[in-house]
Amino acid sequence: MPELPEVETIKLGLEDKLIGQKLKNIVIFNQEFILKNKIQNLDTIVNTKLISIKRKGKYLIFFFEKEFLLFHLGLTGAFFLFNDKKDEEKITIKKKKHFILGFHFEKYKLIYFDIRKFGKIKMAKIEEISTLKELKNLGKDALEIDFEEFKTIILKRNRNIKNLLMDQKVISGLGNIYVNELLFRAQISPFKNSKDLKEEEIKNLFFQMKELLKEAISFRGSSIKNYVDVQGKKGEFQNRFLVYGKKNNVCPKCGEKLKYQKLFQRGTFYCPNCQYI
Numbered sequence: 616m617p618e619l620p621e622v623e624t625i626k627l628g629l630e631d632k633l634i635g636q637k638l639k640n641i642v643i644f645n646q647e648f649i650l651k652n653k654i655q656n657l658d659t660i661v662n663t664k665l666i667s668i669k670r671k672g673k674y675l676i677f678f679f680e681k682e683f684l685l686f687h688l689g690l691t692g693a694f695f696l697f698n699d700k701k702d703e704e705k706i707t708i709k710k711k712k713h714f715i716l717g718f719h720f721e722k723y724k725l726i727y728f729d730i731r732k733f734g735k736i737k738m739a740k741i742e743e744i745s746t747l748k749e750l751k752n753l754g755k756d757a758l759e760i761d762f763e764e765f766k767t768i769i770l771k772r773n774r775n776i777k778n779l780l781m782d783q784k785v786i787s788g789l790g791n792i793y794v795n796e797l798l799f800r801a802q803i804s805p806f807k808n809s810k811d812l813k814e815e816e817i818k819n820l821f822f823q824m825k826e827l828l829k830e831a832i833s834f835r836g837s838s839i840k841n842y843v844d845v846q847g848k849k850g851e852f853q854n855r856f857l858v859y860g861k862k863n864n865v866c867p868k869c870g871e872k873l874k875y876q877k878l879f880q881r882g883t884f885y886c887p888n889c890q891y892i
Contacts, residue, residue: 619788672787689733
């Protein structure tokens with residue numbers, strides 16, 4: 616599933632190309648997906664300008680003049696952006712089978728596609744955004760949260776630290792990949808309880824979280840299976856993973872064999888020596 620760095624990479628790839636452009640037409644490729652998401656009257660945003668694109672956690676929000684489109688990419692949702700036939704011809708027939716929506720702007724075409732179709736789209740008027748449950752229930756964005764807010768979240772809860780960091784209602788944007796990497800970088804056991812963290816550990820966890828996310832964004836996110844950016848290119852941060860997907864490899868810090876265990880139904884990679892309880 617695309618996490619914060621991947622969604623932010625998509626946002627950055629679209630902003631300088633599409634902001635201020637008028638939407639000329641919308642093509643629906645998968646009517647079943649549109650019906651499942653209860654999207655109606657898409658044509659009301661045609662002939663209006665795209666004002667801004669925002670990200671909140673793992674959500675992307677496209678703001679038009681009076682309405683907005685909210686996207687959650689699920690497991691395999693993605694966007695293709697192209698401005699000529701050559702770019703369009705690079706898209707394989709196999710990928711075209713997974714097209715959901717096409718947005719024809721003045722200079723560019725934007726395609727939303729989703730292989731497994733677990734993504735979500737919602738459309739509403741701009742004045743309704745504060746009441747939208749998807750956003751209303753989200754915790755503070757992991758890139759925007761400040762230290763005092765982060766510290767309060769950690770200390771006021773008595774929960775497994777890995778499970779807590781992945782809870783989108785508490786802190787939004789982090790998923791299994793980056794929480795595995797984060798806890799290793801901060802040398803905190805994924806089995807530890809949040810209430811047992813000392814202030815220095817919380818400070819380090821906060822600092823490592825910010826640095827990890829910024830670094831991952833600079834490498835355009837992580838491509839494990841399906842994720843690509845808006846040009847169809849894979850991210851490169853997976854080449855910098857220290858523990859994720861490295862079961863039985865040696866720890867890059869101490870040389871101990873890395874361990875793997877399911878924790879709350881999610882694969883957990885860790886070093887038993889560096890990340891002791």
